[in-house]
Amino acid sequence: MGSSDETNGKKPAQSWAAQLGNDPWESELRKVAQSADRLAFKKLFEHFAPQIKAFLMKGIGSYGDRSQAEEMTQEVMIKVWNKAASFNSSKASLNTWIFTIARNTRIDFIRRNSRAERKIDIEDIWHEADSPEPIVDLQQRRVETQVRNALSTLPDEQALVLEKAFMESKSHNEIAQELGLPLGTVKSRIRLALSKLQILIDR
């Protein structure tokens, strides 16, 4: 792994962002980080919050209702405000960073509303481990474009399992039960979908 990384040479994170075209929302977030810019934050809010709310409504299922999804959306946006300075575009795109915050807020909510362990901090499990070697960053950037282009071309049955896993917050087992499919079928559909998105996991 290390050798191909050296032959490629390390480029500063900024140049990757430049190659892919700068995300205008990233510069709004930078304004929030640098000068607590409320106008920039309002733009981010108007762009992301309605989708975050949609994500939370789909994902919290029987644990909560519309008004709780609204409260959680606010919780997510407060974290965006507070953590703006820690956003690092060489590690993840802004969309992925926001997805991660929304996802963790959702797990935390579900945990608070179920009989589950409360003493461990969710961020101690679903944390952003120290950045992987640069080679992984490079592949990851390529995948982001792939994902964007290929998601819309997936066959319905593959798109459906991804939707259930990532948006409706269902595990492989829960998807298998709901669709009346063997676990192996769900796994292979997800793997097929992922390989079309150029996410190639060995097993």
Added chain:
Amino acid sequence: MISYHPDSRYLTDFASANLSLAEAVCVSAHLEFCGKCRGHVQQLKDVGAHLLIQLEPEELEADSFTRLMSKIGSADAAASSPRTPAEPALSLNECEQDEAARSKELPRSLVDVFLPRSVRSLSRGGLQNLSWAQLGKALRVAPLPIFGESRETAIYDIKAGGRMPEHEHRGEEITVLLKGSFSDADGSYSRGDFVVRNAGEAHQPTATQDTDCICLVCLERPVRPRGLFYRLLEPFVQYRLNKLNRGPAF
């Protein structure tokens, strides 16, 4: 060199946050050892992010942004007054007493282990803070209490060259190696490896001769030891582990 990784099911369910806490603790531990799987999880989160962005937007309440800014405003005001440090999970005094009481009987091996963040958090800072039960000559076990889980999570400390009783799995078992290495009939495993055994599989892991082996283990249901001796021992072991689980744990 890590040779055993979580499969696509674990990685996807982890990235979408649909794993049980106990399984997630194991995957999270592996990720700290494995840049490749971290890369995959990042890619999987990209999938989640793109799906989120494509969702039909939900209308927000009319005063949503105003309420948000007033929450942020009052939090900022509170932050500008002198900060109160976050309350530690245990008071310092308590920690020190615990450590003083326990460190006497503890081999250094427990203190040196690199602990993934999830395990560090569950053990309140270090393996020496857990309650250990000696099970036979070669094996010590300390449960990691995760309330509300059907799985049992524990740290196993196997003495160098020590042999675990041969056992059969009634449910899935995940092992993440934190230190040392062990082998069984199927292969040998070293630090960072994520090893899964399914129901019905039997094995007898043996720790490598030169160093103690410390593992994070998550069991779907208690394993059934095969030898008569251990079968007789089992109720006793379960009793001790249950007692520890309920014990003075945090």
